[in-house]
Amino acid sequence: MNLAIIGKRGHIGYVLDGLERLPDIQVVGLSAGAPGDDISDLTGWCAVHGQSPAVHDDYRDMLDAVRPDMVAVDGPYDLHAEMCIEAFQRGLHVFSEKPVATTYDQLADLRAAYAETDVHFASMVGLRYDPAFYTAWQCVREGGIGRVRLIDTRKSYKLGQRPEHYTKRETYGGTIPWVGSHAIDWMHWFSGKRFVSVCAAQSTACNAGHGDLEATAMCQFTIEEDIFATLSIDYLRPATAPTHGDDRIRVVGADGVIEVRNGEVFLVQEGAEGERKPEPRCDRQIFCDFVSQVTGKAESLVGAEETFVVTEACLKARESADIGKVVTFAS
Amino acid sequence: MNLAIIGKRGHIGYVLDGLERLPDIQVVGLSAGAPGDDISDLTGWCAVHGQSPAVHDDYRDMLDAVRPDMVAVDGPYDLHAEMCIEAFQRGLHVFSEKPVATTYDQLADLRAAYAETDVHFASMVGLRYDPAFYTAWQCVREGGIGRVRLIDTRKSYKLGQRPEHYTKRETYGGTIPWVGSHAIDWMHWFSGKRFVSVCAAQSTACNAGHGDLEATAMCQFTIEEDIFATLSIDYLRPATAPTHGDDRIRVVGADGVIEVRNGEVFLVQEGAEGERKPEPRCDRQIFCDFVSQVTGKAESLVGAEETFVVTEACLKARESADIGKVVTFAS
Numbered sequence: 001m002n003l004a005i006i007g008k009r010g011h012i013g014y015v016l017d018g019l020e021r022l023p024d025i026q027v028v029g030l031s032a033g034a035p036g037d038d039i040s041d042l043t044g045w046c047a048v049h050g051q052s053p054a055v056h057d058d059y060r061d062m063l064d065a066v067r068p069d070m071v072a073v074d075g076p077y078d079l080h081a082e083m084c085i086e087a088f089q090r091g092l093h094v095f096s097e098k099p100v101a102t103t104y105d106q107l108a109d110l111r112a113a114y115a116e117t118d119v120h121f122a123s124m125v126g127l128r129y130d131p132a133f134y135t136a137w138q139c140v141r142e143g144g145i146g147r148v149r150l151i152d153t154r155k156s157y158k159l160g161q162r163p164e165h166y167t168k169r170e171t172y173g174g175t176i177p178w179v180g181s182h183a184i185d186w187m188h189w190f191s192g193k194r195f196v197s198v199c200a201a202q203s204t205a206c207n208a209g210h211g212d213l214e215a216t217a218m219c220q221f222t223i224e225e226d227i228f229a230t231l232s233i234d235y236l237r238p239a240t241a242p243t244h245g246d247d248r249i250r251v252v253g254a255d256g257v258i259e260v261r262n263g264e265v266f267l268v269q270e271g272a273e274g275e276r277k278p279e280p281r282c283d284r285q286i287f288c289d290f291v292s293q294v295t296g297k298a299e300s301l302v303g304a305e306e307t308f309v310v311t312e313a314c315l316k317a318r319e320s321a322d323i324g325k326v327v328t329f330a331s
Numbered sequence: 332m333n334l335a336i337i338g339k340r341g342h343i344g345y346v347l348d349g350l351e352r353l354p355d356i357q358v359v360g361l362s363a364g365a366p367g368d369d370i371s372d373l374t375g376w377c378a379v380h381g382q383s384p385a386v387h388d389d390y391r392d393m394l395d396a397v398r399p400d401m402v403a404v405d406g407p408y409d410l411h412a413e414m415c416i417e418a419f420q421r422g423l424h425v426f427s428e429k430p431v432a433t434t435y436d437q438l439a440d441l442r443a444a445y446a447e448t449d450v451h452f453a454s455m456v457g458l459r460y461d462p463a464f465y466t467a468w469q470c471v472r473e474g475g476i477g478r479v480r481l482i483d484t485r486k487s488y489k490l491g492q493r494p495e496h497y498t499k500r501e502t503y504g505g506t507i508p509w510v511g512s513h514a515i516d517w518m519h520w521f522s523g524k525r526f527v528s529v530c531a532a533q534s535t536a537c538n539a540g541h542g543d544l545e546a547t548a549m550c551q552f553t554i555e556e557d558i559f560a561t562l563s564i565d566y567l568r569p570a571t572a573p574t575h576g577d578d579r580i581r582v583v584g585a586d587g588v589i590e591v592r593n594g595e596v597f598l599v600q601e602g603a604e605g606e607r608k609p610e611p612r613c614d615r616q617i618f619c620d621f622v623s624q625v626t627g628k629a630e631s632l633v634g635a636e637e638t639f640v641v642t643e644a645c646l647k648a649r650e651s652a653d654i655g656k657v658v659t660f661a662s
């Protein structure tokens with residue numbers, strides 16, 4: 001199998017980690033995807049790992065020249081959709097950074113282009129593979145807390161000094177789609193149900209000179225069967241805090257409550273005394289999982305339809321925050 | 332000072348605990364406040380503690396007969412407002428279970444009646460005096476996390492088998508006002524700012540036969556200066572969980588984050604390495620605090636105006652959940 005890589009603005013590390021476990025995959029092409037983006041660490045990685053991809057300034061030229069089987073898309077956030085579409089039109093499997101679209105129009109075009117293909121499409125929702133989150137999800141899926149009723153999520157990051165493209169809505173997309181997408185993905189993944197409505201708010205206050213970047217946001221979703229889901233987002237985690245991020249989820253079921261906190265899992269169940277701590281464990285790697293599905297060996301944790309659903313939910317949440325009203329989903 | 336007590340449906344224990352530290356206060360009158368409510372444990376407590384109140388079926392008769400200086404109101408939830416108003420009209424200081432009103436009309440009447448008095452009025456927001464919450468609040472008030480930007484709160488309770496009055500909206504008021512009021516009070520207390528709007532949802536699913544009682548709810552408030560506040564409420568904590576409740580708050584400031592969890596306080600601050608755990612401490616007791624203000628010795632942590640503000644916020648949140656729309660506050 002041959003792989004091409006476009007850009008490295010986000011979580012391309014998932015791909016590199018996976019490639020180290022998949023020595024049969026050839027990296028045949030490389031493009032920065034944006035003029036001016038420095039990809040010397042990608043070319044350096046390739047040199048060290050015995051890969052010798054053709055490097056092109058224009059990613060379309062690269063795709064046409066090297067004709068890969070699959071593409072990893074990690075260019076500018078506002079170009080994810082366009083890059084995925086170009087790949088679909090060439091019949092390529094696509095592993096893309098999320099959100100896969102930053103506008104409704106992009107998302108509609110992406111869905112339409114995907115509908116014409118039979119390739120595998122997944123986004124870089126790497127936290128599904130985090131041992132604690134994966135373990136909690138397995139517990140919920142196996143009925144460990146009964147019927148899901150309430151999902152509380154949190155994303156808290158250190159801000160630091162971010163590149164220019166974070167400071168403009170047009171190139172950044174917004175904090176709800178960029179940071180919140182992980183948690184909105186958890187809501188869909190843990191509940192397995194359809195979104196019904198969302199109400200959200202966002203603020204650029206205290207963003208340390210980062211222009212349009214929202215330093216705080218909150219979203220609350222209603223999901224089918226009156227499942228509720230809350231999301232708190234901030235970039236205000238102190239620089240001196242022990243970890244970059246403080247990602248959490250708590251899922252309340254009719255028969256138990258499970259929580260992920262500081263990389264650990266906490267479980268209380270009806271009928272079981274006290275609180276238990278299941279050992280966090282995940283033996284899957286996101287890019288290996290993607291390749292397994294492409295090669296027909298196993299089903300990956302994430303597919304095209306839920307990628308579209310979660311992207312739409314991110315955009316609707318951002319719209320709700322922009323207009324200050326509840327936004328509903330088509331039933 | 333003389334005290335009369337009406338009812339014992341809620342947190343009258345705060346008053347009894349306080350009385351044990353205030354031997355000079357005479358309990359002069361007692362009324363169940365509702366026909367059929369058994370107050371034998373209140374009369375029993377009085378007997379053991381050398382108090383011999385007059386007991387009346389009708390609380391108004393009792394107030395007229397014993398002419399107390401202050402009244403503790405803990406009758407049926409839907410009668411809190413009426414009982415407070417009767418006390419105001421007699422010029423009495425009032426310490427009432429929250430929420431002090433379960434409808435907008437009750438709240439308007441209560442405000443109007445209070446405006447005609449110069450008594451002290453406070454509600455039983457006992458969690459302000461919880462050592463962990465009080466310690467976190469002091470830290471925030473002293474600027475320990477800088478400008479407040481985001482407040483995440485949680486109330487999670489065991490349901491068990493609740494009395495009949497919990498099963499009807501008319502007598503219960505709803506889970507947002509009854510359970511959520513604590514957390515909505517924290518939002519106001521920690522931010523010190525005005526509520527701007529609220530969006531909420533609630534569900535009776537999985538309420539184990541408790542009629543109108545909402546087993547889950549969520550609220551999100553915007554507060555002045557784009558401060559955001561989230562609230563997750565559930566009655567689904569397993570019967571076998573280590574504690575009855577799982578009350579939490581997390582306050583994100585421009586310069587730090589403080590969290591209360593399992594009775595402990597966790598603090599990360601800009602410039603201070605790692606996470607610290609300030610020792611939870613509170614040397615105040617809520618009813619003693621109330622009496623201190625009545626007697627002019629000290630200012631209590633909670634007063635009339637914020638009691639009204641928080642009650643209105645509870646009712647607006649419930650309204651938002653009832654109608655499925657954002658509800659705004661008068662500016």
